[in-house]
Amino acid sequence: MELCDLTAHHLLSLLKTKEINAQQILDSISQRIKKVENQIKAFVRLDSNRFPVETINQHTITTSCEKILDGIPVAIKDNICTENFLTECCSQILQGFRPPYDATVITKLKEAGAIILAAKTNMDEFAFGSSTENSCFGPTRNPWDKTKVAGGSSGGSAAAVSASETILAIGSDTGGSIRQPACFCGVVGMKPTYGRVSRYGLIAFASSLDQIGPLAKDVHDCALLLQVIAGYDPKDSTTINIEVPNYIAALEKDIKGITIGIPKEYFVEGIDEEVKTIVYEAIEELKKLGATIKNVELKHTHYAVPVYYIIATAEASSNLARFDGVRYGLRLESENLISMYSKTRGRGFGAEVKRRILLGTFVLSHGYYDAYYLRAQKVRTLIKKDFEDVFKYVDCLVTPTSPTTAFAIGEKVNNPLQMYLSDIFTISANLAGVPAISLCCGFTKNKLPVGLQIIGKAFDEEMLFRVAHAYQMHTQWHKQKPPL
């Protein structure tokens, strides 16, 4: 075991007793990056000749251990703005874009003493995808099986944590983009409640669904990272001004007497039998730990994917309108303005981005708005109500994170619908705005991780940490390392 293989909370205790220092941690992950990054491709624009790896705030590395994340390296997804450091959403259109400002989460991480890696993590272009294959830098490979995808869109963040190329990572989740890659790479990832973490500085995909969240090796680390980034931000009007609870304290509680709902809609057609079996075993484990298991219904679940692909693409088509070659990023000169727009956007955006812009433009068009966008919003309200109703009776819900384990690179690139279904179990939480966490609950015969998703009430991330941590305290899955 190297230092890079340890968790943040473990490293923090070693730092506190001065057994190690922050530089050693950075050196350790740099060594790991040097060793495995060529095979994984978790990062983009990484200068592999540099040792240790470049960080954004190296100068702040201290020997003290006063702040909550002092000395802990954190990797950042390429869609989160870092002042003066390239932030390109893995898209050609943002080529060379250095934001003049930090995202709020970056400010908070800096204040907490975290060491932020300058190379960003790979992702599907603009977070449009479920495999990180839609990156202009090429796909990230799954540390457990390099012929498989890492999931997406935060595939780089999940793979980097899994391969111990970082201690912690930040991702973003619009329809499962943290949880599904966390599931595929065997790590922990959480999408917090909509409004819990500031989106200021997150390059928007779908504003009403996006949420920044943590990826980590275990639940404890995940709680630690959320603790740092959560909270009201006057720069983001959609954050809620309520106190952030002490998530570490929530880890202490056992789960005796809590009620866990199992929504039947999540265990039907399309789900891999092995995944199903392993998830049921995890549910048995939770039962053993004292939780009451209750079968429940979320009636409108089967509308989630179509509703999501209307709302998300509509918002995306609007959010991506600003990439026009006028002010920053790629510009292809042309004889007139309209042609400059077309050439720039034609070259700058990848196929999936174009597909979604077209879809989104269509559903917002005059004459179609009512039939698609407005209807989708109404169904979204019903999906949200499903959750409100069920949370009157249960404390949280447990489901598989994804219907399958990591699929082969290239397997679904030519079948967008198949690809979209990979998020079938994660999308509802975004539509309802509720928090959800994914953690590893076992491995298939092929040694691929299986993910367990726990969905909670709005602003009750504590319950998710409590259940997930209790599970990890009695299992060993999260301690397994990929064969690198």
Added chain:
Amino acid sequence: MNINIQYEPVIGLEVHVQLKTQTKIFCGCRTDFGAPANSQICPVCLGLPGVLPVLNKIALKYAIKVGLALNCSIGELIRFDRKHYYYPDLPKNFQISQYELPVAKNGYLEISGNGNVKKIGIRRAHLEEDAGKLIHTNELTFIDYNRTGIPLLEIVTEPDIFSPEEAYEYLTTLKGIISYLDVSDCDMEKGSLRCDANISLRPKWTKQLGVKTEIKNLNSFKAVRDALTFEIKRQKELLEAEETIEQETRLWDEKKQRTFAMRSKEEAKDYRYFPEPDIPPVIITNQLLDEIRASIPELPKARMERFMREFNLNYADARQLTLEKNIADYAEERLKAYPKKDKKTVANWLIGPLTQEANQRGKNLSEIPVSADALCELIDLVENAKISNLAAKSVLTEMIDTGKNALTIVKEKNLIQISDESTLTKEVEQVLQENPQIILEYKKGKTNSIMFLVGQVMKKTNGKANPKLVQDMLRRRLENA
């Protein structure tokens, strides 16, 4: 030929008012006019990737204030929407505006022409962000984003306006109200008030609206009036020739005094409005409404009525003096300071010589530095026949230029009016001798011609003679001769 059909113009106006908040509508940038290009910008108003808008509460309050003053109902829940179109002065390629749930709707504004009062319906008033400004040179185009994100209130009327004069009256009245509310400079030259006009004609016997055109590039109230007059004529000629009117946007050409169809014919626009997900809907509480209602001052109409009542002014004078808030404040102070009950004299001075002085200096009346006391002193000198009206006007000019008081100037320039008959006899006799023709006219019954003789005497005395006395003396001489 339909030559005998009487047509009626139907006009609706869209006015954009820049609200004079200290900072922009969705960020903390300043809004100063005339700042160096791109000196008042930040990631948010530049729409850089990842930024989020935060609503300026003052802009919202100002908008509600205008809404209330225009007798609108204020939405209990208001929402922002995105309006999409590509243009380099719009950094996000969508404008944050309001579509379904505007700040205010269903109000009216009372205008009066020749003393008749008419209500113009206000369909809606909504908040939105302004765009930047393109600066074209021969080879390049530059963009100044200072204006991007300045709060705008778009005020849209019902098609209730039936003549260019009514349109002019509406704009003047609206500007007056907004100046009273102190929420905008309403300066068309600086672009803080902009107006687009929609106009169609219909035969007088129907209520059904005809095909309309939208006129843009209107840079003054007068331009609005002239452009509408032109457009009525143009549309009427087309209709009479049984030609079709294109629904289109036309630009007013101030030099050529005519409208032109915009060169590139616009495609049917689809703005793809949808609710702005980054700004949660705002609930307008009764408490906020009460607070804003309490901050609305006496408005032009109420003040005009009070001026008529308190100062005994006629409608026209009271209206002219109350249209703009700073003028009304200026006038009220001076009207109040004048000790006599009949304030007509003061009003005449304000509307006459003082306004002329202001116009000549390219200033607003309220900027003319003649204090209430100084004005009273000047009026007294005239009233007590110490100086003539003519002399008083030059004294006023001197007062403004030098800051001296009237009496000092009168003494320095030896302007005391000559009210002594014996001193004036010589000039009167001279004038009579020089103008036998006029005397003949007078005797034939053209008694008004005496005024010419008065003028001649005034001229000879450098304006110092008491004109009333001169007229008296002349009349006596002419009757007795």
